[in-house]
Amino acid sequence: MQGHSIGTLSRHTGVKVTTIRYYEGRGLLPDPGRTGGGQRRYGDAELNRLSFIAHARQLGFDLDAIAELIALQETPHAAHGDAHRIAKDRIVEVRDRIERLRRLEAELVRVVNACDGRSDGQPCRVLHALADHHACEGEH
Amino acid sequence: MQGHSIGTLSRHTGVKVTTIRYYEGRGLLPDPGRTGGGQRRYGDAELNRLSFIAHARQLGFDLDAIAELIALQETPHAAHGDAHRIAKDRIVEVRDRIERLRRLEAELVRVVNACDGRSDGQPCRVLHALADHHACEGEH
DNA sequence: CCTTGAAGCTACAGTCGCTGTAGATCGTAT
DNA sequence: ATACGATCTACAGCGACTGTAGCTTCAAGG
Secondary structure (H helix, E strand, C coil), rough: CCECEEEEEEEECCCHHHHHHHHHHCCCCCCCCEEECCCEEEEEHHHHHHHHHHHHHHHHCHHHHHHHHHHHHHHHCCCHHHHHHHHHHHHHHHHHHHHHHHHHHHHHHHHHCCCHHHCCCCCHHHHHHHHCCHCCCCCC | CCCCCCHHHHHHCCCCCHHHHHHHHHHCCCEECCCCCCCCCECCCHHHHHHHHHHHHHHCCCHHHHHHHHHHHHCCCCHHHHHHHHHHHHHHHHHHHHHHHHHHHHHHHHHHHCCCCCCCCCCCCHHHHHHHHHHCCCCC
């Protein structure tokens, strides 16, 4: 039977079979053709779309954003601004997340250093430091 | 009636009322005393524990790790090594996450730059760049 | 004392993005 | 013809909550 099976798509994209079916249910992939026995068969267009979805997911776009990007692909007009907006929003999100994680790291280091190197009978300072939010510099 | 209501605890810790009840169900908070009418009343010990949980959550510990940390608090012996291990594991996780996000940011910037500044009638390069994983430097 | 309105109660469904299961059927190589 | 892996549907479960419905209780004002 011609076309790619769902497993072939999975192997090519690294997206699990169950996840592909889930994407179909979410409307991110069109209903594919079926064999006489009811198994899905895909063409290259579906393979490309799935690659697009997989890559966008790896970049942290959520499925709604990806659906929006796909819709933009279908209507090439006026897609410029919108696609940029979505991608730029994502950059802002990522930068924000990096910043917060950096503060987190500093705080965790503080917590661990509160006790490191000691091994006397005292209760561990790590636990105390965790309870004590006031010692944090800046919010997180 | 003496003691803090669940709403008071919520206000002091920033943890939502429903979340406090959820923590109770998960065993992170003990079953509190109740008024004659069945409402929860808390003492300062519970308030402190909830603050601990809230702070640890902000630092990204999951509820299982927090349960483990609480158990360590109850048995001060031998808690040193374990508490340090948990916290240090978390630092490693956070650093790893920062690194991956940094690669992500670079990739997103690449995607946006693929088109930025142009506004002719061409289909947007952002969408093309998103489909094209091969152009990524390094994995993500 | 009585009313009112906010706050609390339980129980359960929904969120997101899958993942895992059960039990059946299909496709293909030998 | 048979065996065996791949695929099918349908649904439950994950983590960490959040939201809803339909109640009851508490505390303050009149």
